[in-house]
Amino acid sequence: MTAPLALAVDFGGTKVEAALVDDGGRLVPGSRARRGTGADAASAALDRAVAEVVRHALRAMPEQTAPVGVGIGSAGPLDLAAGTVSPLNVPAWRRHPLVDRVAGLVPDVPVTLALDGLCIALAEHWVGAGRGARNLLGMVVSTGVGGGLVLDGRPAPGPTGNAGHIGHVEVGGADDPCACGGSGCLEAVASGPGTVRWARAHGFTGTTGHDLARAHAAGDPIALAAVDRAGTAIGRAIASAAGLVDLDVAAVGGGFSRVSPALLEAARAALARRSAFDFVRRTRIVPSGLSDAGPLIGAAALVHLARRSD
Amino acid sequence: MTAPLALAVDFGGTKVEAALVDDGGRLVPGSRARRGTGADAASAALDRAVAEVVRHALRAMPEQTAPVGVGIGSAGPLDLAAGTVSPLNVPAWRRHPLVDRVAGLVPDVPVTLALDGLCIALAEHWVGAGRGARNLLGMVVSTGVGGGLVLDGRPAPGPTGNAGHIGHVEVGGADDPCACGGSGCLEAVASGPGTVRWARAHGFTGTTGHDLARAHAAGDPIALAAVDRAGTAIGRAIASAAGLVDLDVAAVGGGFSRVSPALLEAARAALARRSAFDFVRRTRIVPSGLSDAGPLIGAAALVHLARRSD
Numbered sequence: 001m002t003a004p005l006a007l008a009v010d011f012g013g014t015k016v017e018a019a020l021v022d023d024g025g026r027l028v029p030g031s032r033a034r035r036g037t038g039a040d041a042a043s044a045a046l047d048r049a050v051a052e053v054v055r056h057a058l059r060a061m062p063e064q065t066a067p068v069g070v071g072i073g074s075a076g077p078l079d080l081a082a083g084t085v086s087p088l089n090v091p092a093w094r095r096h097p098l099v100d101r102v103a104g105l106v107p108d109v110p111v112t113l114a115l116d117g118l119c120i121a122l123a124e125h126w127v128g129a130g131r132g133a134r135n136l137l138g139m140v141v142s143t144g145v146g147g148g149l150v151l152d153g154r155p156a157p158g159p160t161g162n163a164g165h166i167g168h169v170e171v172g173g174a175d176d177p178c179a180c181g182g183s184g185c186l187e188a189v190a191s192g193p194g195t196v197r198w199a200r201a202h203g204f205t206g207t208t209g210h211d212l213a214r215a216h217a218a219g220d221p222i223a224l225a226a227v228d229r230a231g232t233a234i235g236r237a238i239a240s241a242a243g244l245v246d247l248d249v250a251a252v253g254g255g256f257s258r259v260s261p262a263l264l265e266a267a268r269a270a271l272a273r274r275s276a277f278d279f280v281r282r283t284r285i286v287p288s289g290l291s292d293a294g295p296l297i298g299a300a301a302l303v304h305l306a307r308r309s310d
Numbered sequence: 311m312t313a314p315l316a317l318a319v320d321f322g323g324t325k326v327e328a329a330l331v332d333d334g335g336r337l338v339p340g341s342r343a344r345r346g347t348g349a350d351a352a353s354a355a356l357d358r359a360v361a362e363v364v365r366h367a368l369r370a371m372p373e374q375t376a377p378v379g380v381g382i383g384s385a386g387p388l389d390l391a392a393g394t395v396s397p398l399n400v401p402a403w404r405r406h407p408l409v410d411r412v413a414g415l416v417p418d419v420p421v422t423l424a425l426d427g428l429c430i431a432l433a434e435h436w437v438g439a440g441r442g443a444r445n446l447l448g449m450v451v452s453t454g455v456g457g458g459l460v461l462d463g464r465p466a467p468g469p470t471g472n473a474g475h476i477g478h479v480e481v482g483g484a485d486d487p488c489a490c491g492g493s494g495c496l497e498a499v500a501s502g503p504g505t506v507r508w509a510r511a512h513g514f515t516g517t518t519g520h521d522l523a524r525a526h527a528a529g530d531p532i533a534l535a536a537v538d539r540a541g542t543a544i545g546r547a548i549a550s551a552a553g554l555v556d557l558d559v560a561a562v563g564g565g566f567s568r569v570s571p572a573l574l575e576a577a578r579a580a581l582a583r584r585s586a587f588d589f590v591r592r593t594r595i596v597p598s599g600l601s602d603a604g605p606l607i608g609a610a611a612l613v614h615l616a617r618r619s620d
Contacts, residue, residue, distance in 0.1 A: 172494020184482020
């Protein structure tokens with residue numbers, strides 16, 4: 001008998017991926033596929049992209065077998081009860097019935113939806129940098145800032161499935177306007193685009209996170225200040241989160257999290273400033289322990305971990 | 311057979327109280343006692359105050375019976391594993407073995423410790439404004455700002471017992487220095503003393519929250535602005551918390567929460583600004599449904615609710 005396989009789907013603002021993942025968190029070779037998404041895509045084109053990656057992954061199933069379940073991680077917000085998603089950076093999808101669409105592609109297999117940030121957190125807890133933690137925040141610092149929570153060793157999606165939006169925890173002293181309608185949100189301050197925006201307002205001439213990484217490595221003072229500001233904001237938001245839910249670990253991944261080791265060093269320094277609160281300062285801020293397949297592994301965790309606890 | 315009774319103890323920065331509480335959340339008449347505490351009290355005097363209120367409450371027990379358990383709510387931070395408390399505003403107690411001290415007064419009865427904010431949250435969920443909520447934040451806005459979380463219908467103390475420190479969630483745009491070592495914390499901005507401090511810096515001549523309430527009622531423009539600033543900060547911190555843990559209800563009590571209905575109106579307006587996030591805006595901000603015995607009822611909930619789920 002072969003190991004049980006989950007079909008994992010990760011839907012985000014720039015791409016959708018699917019793969020088969022076994023119950024040890026390993027991808028089945030040849031099963032992974034990827035298509036672009038993007039803010040300008042029409043709804044039907046996005047549905048087609050999802051169908052293509054799902055069909056590609058399913059072709060890697062052994063003959064006459066089906067996945068034991070489908071796990072979908074999606075950019076938020078979402079509505080768990082309705083099975084719909086409304087990704088902030090994908091305007092064509094508002095209350096889009098993603099669960100029904102995927103279920104139609106994989107008949108008679110249960111489909112579980114979660115915020116992509118929760119999938120990341122589950123993957124860090126299962127096979128990444130947060131193994132053994134009781135309370136963990138998984139974070140992605142990239143085009144946006146997202147996350148998810150494992151509390152008391154279990155996924156904590158919240159009543160609507162949207163818990164873990166660390167990108168919309170505010171940062172003291174910051175008033176950068178945010179797409180959510182608020183201001184001073186971590187995402188507005190410390191995402192790749194947010195950090196580049198601040199640097200450009202202070203004279204930086206590059207336009208991307210990669211430009212900023214190169215300038216930082218070369219010792220450019222504006223780039224140094226910009227990365228320090230972003231890292232400090234990340235540490236302050238983690239301190240707020242640790243005060244609120246009592247965290248063992250914050251595992252930070254995503255493209256912009258690798259702009260420089262100075263980013264997480266600044267975050268740790270900001271956390272250390274909570275001198276009166278040992279329980280906040282004890283939170284370990286660590287780089288993600290996941291490969292770029294982390295979101296897929298996390299989507300598969302929705303299936304495999306639920307089977308374990310049955 | 312009489313109803314099971316819990317001995318409830320509430321230890322805070324200004325007073326300690328104890329009472330007997332039945333399994334419906336009702337105080338036993340004549341059992342409640344109170345002593346002052348305060349930042350200047352010596353450790354032995356604080357121990358004596360605790361012993362006096364505990365002994366007073368125990369005298370109300372029916373002959374030949376003992377409480378089924380002792381629940382202690384304490385100002386934080388605390389260390390659940392060690393059974394010690396280090397209340398920020400009570401410098402004489404650092405890692406003070408409060409559980410052992412109380413256990414010595416009530417032999418052979420199990421003692422449970424929790425953050426006072428968690429007790430408030432449990433009481434709101436049990437008999438207050440949060441009945442039926444799945445995810446609830448209980449808040450106290452007073453000399454400080456504290457709180458606690460009920461998540462998925464259960465107490466969420468966190469690994470060290472300190473979850474719920476909403477007073478140390480930062481507020482975007484604010485940089486008021488905080489006793490925790492951070493800045494821009496909700497407690498620094500929106501506590502009674504924090505709000506009075508801001509008003510005085512803008513020309514207000516009163517010195518207390520009561521002065522501010524009177525000036526607000528009389529339409530004093532500085533008092534109006536100060537209460538609006540505090541309420542807005544409360545709403546922004548609740549928005550951050552709702553983004554992070556996905557809240558149904560935030561129930562707000564404490565002396566300064568009653569400075570004016572305008573306080574929670576400003577909080578609701580700040581929450582409504584998260585226009586892109588239905589799941590944040592759906593959070594209901596409501597006044598506490600508890601009497602001034604709420605902290606004692608919550609401490610008793612530690613005992614009675616644990617017995618129910620056994």
